Amino acid sequence: MATEIKAPSFPESVAEGTVAAWHKKPGDSVERDELIVEIETDKVVLEVVAPEAGTLSEIKVEEGETCDSEQVLGMLGEAQEKAADDKADVKSEDQQSDAKAERKPEAGKSEKQAASGKKHDVKAPSFPESIQEGTVATWYKKVGEAVKRDEVLADIETDKVVLEVVAPGDGALAEIKVEEGAQVESEAVLAVFAEGAGGSDEGEAKAEASEPKAESDSDEKVGDKILAPAARKLVAEHDLDANKIEGTGKGGRILKEDVQKAVKQGSAKKTSDKPAADKPATDATKAAATAAPAVEGERPEKRVPMSRLRQTIAKRLVQAQQTAAMLTTYNEVDMSAVMALRGQYKDTFLKAHDTKLGFMGFFVKAAAEALKRFPDVNASIDGTDIVYHGYQDIGVAVSTDRGLVVPVLRDTDSMKIADVEKTIVDFGKRARAGKLGIDEMQGGTFTITNGGIFGSLMSTPIINPPQTAILGMHKIQERPMAVDGKVEIRPMMYLAVSYDHRMIDGKDAVQFLVTIKELLEDPARLLLDV
Template sequence: MTIEVRVPSLGESVSEATVATWFKQPGDAVEMDEMLCELETDKVTVEVPAPSAGVLVEIVAAEGETVAPDALLAQIDETASAGDGKRSKPTKSADTATRETAPKQEQAAEATAQQDQEGTKMSGKAVDVMVPSLGESVTEATVATWFKQVGDSVAVDEMLCELETDKVSVEVPAPVAGVLAEIVAAEGETVDAKARLAVITEGAAAEGGDAKSAPRADTSTPKDEKAEKVGSPGAGPEEVTPRSDVEDAPSARKAMAEKGISRDQVQASGKDGRVMKEDVARAESAPAPSAPARAAQAPRRADQSGREERVRMTRLRQTIARRLKDAQNTAAMLTTYNEADMKSVMDLRNEYKDQFEKKHGVKLGFMSFFVKACCHALKEVPEVNAEIDGTDVVYKNYVNMGVAVGTPQGLVVPVVRDADQRSFAGIEQEIGELGRKARDGKLTMDDMQGGTFTISNGGVYGSLMSSPILNPPQSGILGMHKIQERPVVVGGEIVIRPMMYLALSYDHRIVDGKGAVTFLVRVKEALEDPRRLLMDL
């Protein structure tokens, strides 16, 4: 019986994904729930497990292809048995099988003869390495670095390459142990969520010192020529071009650049002394890398005078740019401003922060007050919590609060679900956990989808006032800013108070000016007198 493997749910408003890596190849035996491939969306990766045990008989969507939700990815035959290791194209029809049988037999015989002649121990079945799960709305990825080259031995789960998506870096592990027989997608290539990256000959052993080809799948260069570029048997260390499998992980190089950590400050834990992302997290801070070091960390071009440099935008940065511009082009975006006296909130925090932390194990911050204040105001002005769907307005009877977080890789917006039902402690705990996951690059698709309203805190960077941009399809976003002491008039007297400017950007297509101003006034009132939250006023 043939079982279809289809694209899983990609999340709200996600219309497509890119096949990043196939971890199995036609003819391979698969177990139920064994990972077949990984898809890449705009934000995260999505793993596709096998729905049943059997043999993978056909890959419909190759690596690099863009697919829609529920699209057919592959087919599994529950009754078939894995072959003797020879790669075979899945049979699509009897006529196709008849036409392809003879060429494949000839190719297999020729490959076997060549392997015997070279003395390479290539045995076992061929296993495809596919683009892993990429996550919500991510349609493609770029192959950043290959850490292995054709002919190298690989262990199961050993990192083969790293992909760069719009949101995160995705590491691709080896699905089986064996020898890397082919690299299909070279460094720099863009692949979709169901693309095939490479092929591993399972159970094979590489011949020592005999690298078959460079780690790039360059079809314009013959294999023999590429082998000479890497090195030949008997060549001394100084004659061999450094292999990619001893390069630091791209995510680690990024982290070192962003944190100002030099290479010699990091204790590497990866294979052959490779620095991994977690190694950088453990290292102490150091002076920022020099210009030559930065050159090794990102593709760039410099002019002859050295006064300029051109650095390719990461996929995450490209997506941020595109989505923000789309928001401006689509929504009738307008911003209204107000200011809040933060003295009452600050006094309340100072009075209860020690007891709060002792009981709940988390610090009492400002964000829980703002989340609570926004949830309170959204009940009175529900259109700010709604969205436009065609000619309909969808009102949400719940609040999934997006909290914009700046990371070294770019802006992400994890979501605190059902924020209107959570306590102060529950909100602080969830925000803390999402913040840690964002900084570590561990956010999942579920963490970043389903938001109905967003809060952005530019004040942590010192911003005094700004106009935040909407996070589509949401209709409102609140901008927090720096708390600054200013002279204000209270009860007819001039006093010094800790003040914060508030900004609400909203979609004027659905939110009228009256509603927007009312919402911001209610937030202001709740912050200046937090007791109103208890009284539901």
């Protein structure tokens, strides 16, 4: 009995998908839960696996065609349906192989290379409507280099996230059409990929001999660390100790961004008893010195292109200052109550929720409560319309080596402090690794930024359009305060709210900030909703 192979149920925000690749052909046997086909949507790639063991009998939606949620993609027959035809196929296969043997391979190619699998176009992912184009940041593989299925081929940097392009199967790149640094549009062809190709017979024999290794052939293992090709090159150029670099890639793999971060922080320099002058230069460092000569002179300068993310940040910040009637109001909050509560319960909180109790959870919950009381602050401006939001989606600014990103906490009114803390920690890790999704950074109604972690005592935050307000946190510093007619030393923090005066009156902005101050100075009010 035939079984239908259906597309998965798409989320509400995804209307349709595209059949990216069929991994089985009609007549191929399939095991239960084996990957059959991949569907690419505007946000993610969905895998469709076999509901049971059998034989792929029919493909209804070909590669490149669009499909709807739960649409029938193909038919899966019982495994016995193929068994009857196996003997008949043997003879025809022998005849085909004889015919192939008579054909003369093309000049310069071995027989094995001539019989390699079909070729695929390697395309850029589908960009959301808000992203027009991206830049090819890094190619991790060269033409002819062996590649495993789902191994990262290239990174595409957009103005919001870094997108990975992975191999559609086992094989090799036959041609790279878009070089590093070039701009590409959504679904543009980046390269040509050949299944089953990759190097000479001798290289394939070596690959087979080293098959038990978990990492790809192009990766290099240094001590306990696995380096990607681009990372290996940078390590050699800067003469770094790879064992001191923390890898954020799959399985702890060290990526190019990890090395760049280590170079910036100076945390992976080699320690040696020998003077640097006595240290013999390796071939890699010599090649690097030739390729990138050091800038000489007493007043050196270095010119590098601005990243797309940095360009977008600059554009949005200037746009905010030019279009919004922006003002900032300040206040200060006594953090004694929050710090005492945190000190009393931080160990218990860690054991109960497996995450540390920080300050951001209190600020997010206080801001969510204040936004409910002052709907104008939670609104946004769309042309000549005002959009009032009946929910509180708060963006939290996260600093990375590539620039500032603002992932969004959804429905903060219903979140617990533990949920807030866990999500923010996850956002921070994935932001620094460039793994945040585009949908996670869109749609916020309010933003919180914390310059205090860098030591800022007071600042004027800039609004994140189309939002109409932003809260700035700062450094906690002990100051003498007048309390009940006496001078006491209290841990104080300056708070700043920048707001768009086109939408928010000064009275509402001040009262909004005072509400946050009162909720933080008496955290019990958050529980009692008073």
